[in-house]
Amino acid sequence: MPQPTDTPKGSPAGTPPGPREPGPASPPQPPPTPASGAGRAAPESGPTTPGATPERATEQTGGPPAQFSRRAVLWAAGGGLASAVVGAVVAEVASRLTSPDQAVRDDRAVEAAKQSAAQQKPPLSVNAYYYDRSDDASVCLFPVPLTGEQRHRLLDLPRTPTTVTDLAATGDGVDTVYPGDQRHPYRLFTRVRLSVVGQWTGPVFVTQIRARVQRRSAPLSGAYVFEGSQGGGEPLKIGFDLDEPDSIARVVTEKLELGAAYVDGHSLTLSPGEPLTVDVQAQTDRSYCEWVIELDVDLGGERRVLTVDDDGRPFRSSSLARNYQERYYAKITGGWGADGPGAFEGRS
Numbered sequence: 085m086p087q088p089t090d091t092p093k094g095s096p097a098g099t100p101p102g103p104r105e106p107g108p109a110s111p112p113q114p115p116p117t118p119a120s121g122a123g124r125a126a127p128e129s130g131p132t133t134p135g136a137t138p139e140r141a142t143e144q145t146g147g148p149p150a151q152f153s154r155r156a157v158l159w160a161a162g163g164g165l166a167s168a169v170v171g172a173v174v175a176e177v178a179s180r181l182t183s184p185d186q187a188v189r190d191d192r193a194v195e196a197a198k199q200s201a202a203q204q205k206p207p208l209s210v211n212a213y214y215y216d217r218s219d220d221a222s223v224c225l226f227p228v229p230l231t232g233e234q235r236h237r238l239l240d241l242p243r244t245p246t247t248v249t250d251l252a253a254t255g256d257g258v259d260t261v262y263p264g265d266q267r268h269p270y271r272l273f274t275r276v277r278l279s280v281v282g283q284w285t286g287p288v289f290v291t292q293i294r295a296r297v298q299r300r301s302a303p304l305s306g307a308y309v310f311e312g313s314q315g316g317g318e319p320l321k322i323g324f325d326l327d328e329p330d331s332i333a334r335v336v337t338e339k340l341e342l343g344a345a346y347v348d349g350h351s352l353t354l355s356p357g358e359p360l361t362v363d364v365q366a367q368t369d370r371s372y373c374e375w376v377i378e379l380d381v382d383l384g385g386e387r388r389v390l391t392v393d394d395d396g397r398p399f400r401s402s403s404l405a406r407n408y409q410e411r412y413y414a415k416i417t418g419g420w421g422a423d424g425p426g427a428f429e430g431r432s
Contacts, residue, residue, distance in 0.1 A: 282354030290352035305405035
């Protein structure tokens with residue numbers, strides 16, 4: 085039985101295939117008519133390379149969905165990723181800022197900043213100045229006799245409460261307090277008030293107060309101006325003896341003598357922001373002294389020495405000299421009197 089033979093479809097059976105003859109050419113087609121409602125012509129496009137990818141989406145009407153370029157897809161993906169990262173960071177920061185652990189860390193940071201700022205300053209803020217009471221008898225001492233202008237201001241002008249103080253400022257004078265103690269005829273006091281405020285991060289313990297003499301010489305003997313009082317005031321509780329080699333603060337007894345060290349029986353502790361006023365009096369029987377105050381402090385185991393002076397200058401004190409070139413005194417009836425050279429006389 086003969087085998088079937090593959091024959092091309094449309095060819096007579098048994099006729100071998102041959103070359104296909106071209107058919108008649110198709111007539112040219114007119115250009116497409118724009119759809120109703122189209123307001124503009126489609127943009128012209130040049131020839132394209134087969135297989136090329138369009139750079140941007142092309143507008144089509146009634147055709148398949150627009151295609152997006154690879155660059156646009158990458159930009160969209162990158163923007164989404166950045167938004168996700170920023171959102172995650174913001175959420176994490178918000179979580180930390182509002183969490184109890186973060187609040188504790190913030191409190192510790194604030195406290196550490198306060199301690200660091202406090203440690204940049206001295207543990208105590210001290211303002212020191214001369215302190216004379218109205219009930220004290222005072223002696224203003226000068227290293228040389230008064231000038232003609234100073235004598236005129238003292239003897240010819242009306243007496244005022246600040247006459248001696250103003251005179252001392254113009255003539256390098258030293259204001260002192262005359263105690264009138266016959267047992268110590270040459271002794272004079274210098275009174276100083278300390279206004280202290282704690283500014284450390286914890287309590288400050290004052291373990292010692294002393295006077296350190298920077299310069300010592302003979303008592304001032306040029307002139308003195310004496311102004312008495314109606315009665316002696318109550319003595320201060322803390323005193324220095326400037327004639328001692330190590331002049332520590334001592335308790336002033338009822339007999340105006342210096343007793344035990346003041347800090348041995350008194351606790352001086354200042355908390356942060358706590359104020360304290362300390363009045364001290366320095367005495368000398370035989371010298372002119374320039375001196376400063378030193379405070380030994382304990383800062384929880386750390387020890388420091390703070391130096392206190394008269395706004396950058398040392399405090400000044402002097403005892404009475406044996407004789408003076410000029411002597412002046414306040415009259416009970418008002419005004420001032422003058423004596424010639426001689427020894428001190430506490431009279432009015």
